[in-house]
Amino acid sequence: MERIEAIKTIVDQLNDELIICNIGFPSRELYSVKDSPNYFYMLGSMGMASSIGLGLAMAQKRKVVVFDGDGSVLMNLGGLVTAYNLAPQNLVLVVIDNECYGSTGSQCTYTRTVDLKKVANAIGFKNSFKFSINDIIEFEKILKTTGPVFVHIKVKPGNANVPIIDMAPEEIINRFMKEIKTI
Amino acid sequence: MESTQSVYNGLKDAGINFIVSIPCVNLGKLLEIIDLDNEIIHVPVTREEEGFGIAAGAYMGGMKPAILMQNSGLGNSVNVLASLYNLYKIPILMIMSHRGTKGEFMDAQVPMGNATPLILDALNITYFNPSKEDAQYIIKKSWDIAKSKGVPVGILLEITFW
16 A cells, blocks of 8 residues: 555545645645545645644644654654644544655655654554554544544555646635635 | 733734743743633644644634744744745744843854844744834734734844843
């Protein structure tokens, strides 16, 4: 299983959840699998997806699912500490871990030797799930779990051949905020 | 008016209801007051950049956000300000204790103190240097600018402010 298959499997099991999606190929792959006003494509600010998701989960009641990556989580490990302490029940952090910086040429990250689920558990996350490369991702069960939830999905490196997102940043955020009814 | 109170009054006049923070010794009293205010969600964070991320999400969820930090935190936040706030036109009030300014007792604060206005200029961020007499008015006005233009606006509180 590569990243895009994990994304597709999860998206097929979602209803009206809000998604904050990580920079680079993760957003492009999500956009090609399915586009929705419920999705915020983060086009810059690497490392910030989990933090944006935390703030959004605290500000309103709908469930928030963050698609993050191993390189991005390593850039903002402190964000996990904050998310655990603020503990919004409507937050699901999904880390799709291919053990590399996929969007820049698949240079290795340190998650081959550091287990991000163990990191999350050490911080204190009580509800956490791990899926290996060949596991079936049962996401409906995760959506019924009280947050904050940490989901660690191992995938093979590789980016799908998908185009860049042809929406302007303002179009992305305005559509998203109209969906949440905050503008 | 007392300096901390004038900043707090400005935040209240602006309707700020979501604050992320990293402490500075000069912001200590303000952080205590905010913690007692049930109308404001206060989120202490581990790094200023992360705070900007959380505040952006809160804005999307309908909140009016501010960050309280030392000016050193601006250096930790350059990319998020450019590639999240500038890119998507997200407003926020940046209340910064500006160390390394006139009266600084610690030499180590001076280089970042000098760089701070230059970094704000490079990011094209509007900022003000209020006194305690006009801080309340300027902070309220700054949020109006931030909201109408979809930009971060900086408030630099120099050492002499306190």
